[in-house]
Amino acid sequence: MSIHEELDTAVKLTVYRHFAESGTSPALEAVASEVEAEPGVVRSAFARLRAARVLFLEGDGDTIRMAPPFSAVETQHFVESGGVIYFANCAWDALGIPAALRQEATVRSRCEQTREPLRLAVGLDGPGVSDWLFHCLVPAAHWWDDLVFT
Amino acid sequence: MLFFRSEEAIHGWCEERDHPVRPIVTMEQLWGLARTWYSTRLQVESRRPAPDEMVGIFAGLGLEGAFWDPAADSFAGGE
Structure with a gap:
């Protein structure tokens, strides 16, 4: 090295x-x-x-x-784990924080269209069954062109 | 990269902004992405998947096509 x-x-x-x-x-x-x-x-x-x-x-x-997955600025994606509150950069990263911490967590976010709140318990093996969905507008080839927008 | 309550909500959100509807990802698939990208992020040996690895990772989660290809030129214009 x-x-x-x-x-x-x-x-x-x-x-x-x-x-x-x-x-x-x-x-x-x-x-x-x-x-x-x-x-x-x-x-x-x-x-x-x-x-x-x-x-x-x-x-x-x-x-x-x-x-990533941590955000230094406040976003609509909160994660609570082990008594600490985290902000995630996006929906993907909201699940990425418990994955990185390898701890149980609660993800709080919202439906971007209806504003319905999301509260998702995430265990060590991931979230339980949920019919919420994820949508990414930017193709993988361009994720880092404008990461804040992505 | 956002959460939505339903496919109807995704279509409504895209239509109101004149954006195309992209592939829709389930929560189970999203956990697969999160775990693959970040489960070693706090470890010494962690690294972000290389572009040529990403296609295989996405395909393993059922996410296939040019949208998920970091090297694809069919989305050269981006957003």
């Missing part, structure tokens, strides 16, 4: 574990402190992780908007 790969793995795990523990994104400086690296070095790691589609950054290159 190269020096870059080791650093990128450490940065990625620090970011994801922070999200998992708190439901919030860590500041770049906090990640730098955790991995014992200079902020500029971590900023470069953020850029490589963005290129690898592991992180999605705000325009400043420092602020994490998404570490």
Whole structure:
């Protein structure tokens, strides 16, 4: 494993574990402190992780908007698990959070057309039987063209 | 990527916005996607599936066709 790969793995795990523990994104400086690296070095790691589609950054290159399935900003997709509240980037990621945590969770969202609330219990083996549906407007080839829209 | 209560709701939402109706995914299929993409995300060895792996993953969940192909050019215009 190269020096870059080791650093990128450490940065990625620090970011994801922070999200998992708190439901919030860590500041770049906090990640730098955790991995014992200079902020500029971590900023470069953020850029490589963005290129690898592991992180999605705000325009400043420092602020994490998404570490899929986790969202740093509030959305209509809430997940409660282990006493922590998380926001998911989309419906897919709403189920992705309990999958990543490997914990039972409750997903709360809504039907985008009728606004009917969704409350879905998700166990270690997934949600129970549900006739709710998922719809994705953007084809797979273009998911990262505009990830916020996707 | 949104939740809907029914196929009727999906069709209504798309029609009101002049969007095409795309393949409809069940909750069981969605859990398969979520688990495949994210179950190792907090682990050292985690990685996002590569584009050439995605087609097989989607097909294994019954999601086939150009819409689910990350390399497809039939959707070159996107949205």
